[in-house]
Amino acid sequence: MKRLFILCLMMTILLPGLVAGEGSSIGKTKTGKGEVVVIRSGKEIPIAIGDKLYQNDLIRTGADSSVGIIFEDNTILALGSKSEIVIDEYVFAPEKGLFSMLTRMLKGTASYLSGIIGRQSPESVSFQTPDATIGIRGTQFLVKVESR
Amino acid sequence: MKAMINTLASLGLVLVIVGCGTKSTVVLIPDPGGKVGQLAVANQGGQQVLNQANQSVQVTGRQTPPSAVTMLGADEIHATFAEALAAQPLQPTEFVLYFLQDSNELTAESKAVLPQIFQSIQERASTDIVISGHTDKVGENGYNDKLALERAQTTSTILVANGAVPANITVTSHGEGNPLIKTADAVAEPRNRRVEVAIR
Incomplete structure (x- = not known):
């Protein structure tokens, strides 16, 4: 029983540290105009040029706003106004041969230019909209998601 | 009567879902070096492959097959995507x-x-x-x-x-x-x- 208590105590101390340790930055905002925020762990955080982004961030632009991002692998993503996009998964660990980038666009307009992940492991890159999944072979493309 | 209400209610639900649907437009463009790659736009209804500059496809809902591939003019691309294109950071x-x-x-x-x-x-x-x-x-x-x-x-x-x-x-x-x-x-x-x- 005492052992169990110590185990629980250790988990309580260690787990939050583990969760925080998971989050290394996946990229930085390089351009920005108007109102740009990220929703991170349920909190809305205003974003300025040079700020770091993390896995699971939802990036949102307001009216007459835009943002441009360079990811760690040099993937370039830019959003027009009234846009929302989530980076569901981003893994860039070439030294371990691990690559993954799953992007989910909810609304608005975007420009996407693939980087090193797309070059080394195109099958590990996926871009989703509510209507379709886009498989990418080393290129640039534009997406618009609107309600109908 | 109850059955009829149920039917009406579910019909209404279907209408609401259709009304709240989305439309996605995907356009393949050359990268800054001029190279054109390939996109596969797929859902449960089917797939379209884009492999030429300015080719575009529209998709409305997960079940509906993607539209036929069309060619967009530079003006149309600019009209829709000028903001996103202008927000692109300088290439490293x-x-x-x-x-x-x-x-x-x-x-x-x-x-x-x-x-x-x-x-x-x-x-x-x-x-x-x-x-x-x-x-x-x-x-x-x-x-x-x-x-x-x-x-x-x-x-x-x-x-x-x-x-x-x-x-x-x-x-x-x-x-x-x-x-x-x-x-x-x-x-x-x-x-x-x-x-x-x-x-x-």
Whole structure:
């Protein structure tokens, strides 16, 4: 029983540290105009040029706003106004041969230019909209998601 | 009567779902180097492949097959995507430096490239410089990871000695995992013994 208590105590101390340790930055905002925020762990955080982004961030632009991002692998993503996009998964660990980038666009307009992940492991890159999944072979493309 | 209400209610629900649907438009464009790649736009209804510049496809809902491929004019693309295109960050300026085999010593040719890197950092007033070290596939993974890091650190030291601010530099090792030239394991390839400097 005492052992169990110590185990629980250790988990309580260690787990939050583990969760925080998971989050290394996946990229930085390089351009920005108007109102740009990220929703991170349920909190809305205003974003300025040079700020770091993390896995699971939802990036949102307001009216007459835009943002441009360079990811760690040099993937370039830019959003027009009234846009929302989530980076569901981003893994860039070439030294371990691990690559993954799953992007989910909810609304608005975007420009996407693939980087090193797309070059080394195109099958590990996926871009989703509510209507379709886009498989990418080393290129640039534009997406618009609107309600109908 | 109850059955009728149920039917009406579910019909209403269907209408609401259809009314709240989305439409996605995907356009393939050339990358900044002029290269056109390939996109596969797929859902439960089917798939369309785009492989020519300015080809576009529309998709309405997960179940409906993607539309036929159409060609968009530059004006149409600009009208819809001008904001996103204008928000694109400047492409990183990239340099590749080569190293002697199993060494963190730069080749003579690459030493001559260094002044261009110093100049580019100044011109862009960059505060985000990423230095990644790489090896070929000769040697163990762990050893190559370390060798690649040493190459990146050596490069960082040179840049700092020539005016770059340490706080603006990120040093990483890609080991043998991000080759410029893809080879089988244990193959010596001088073009993979390198450091890439991305000035962003």
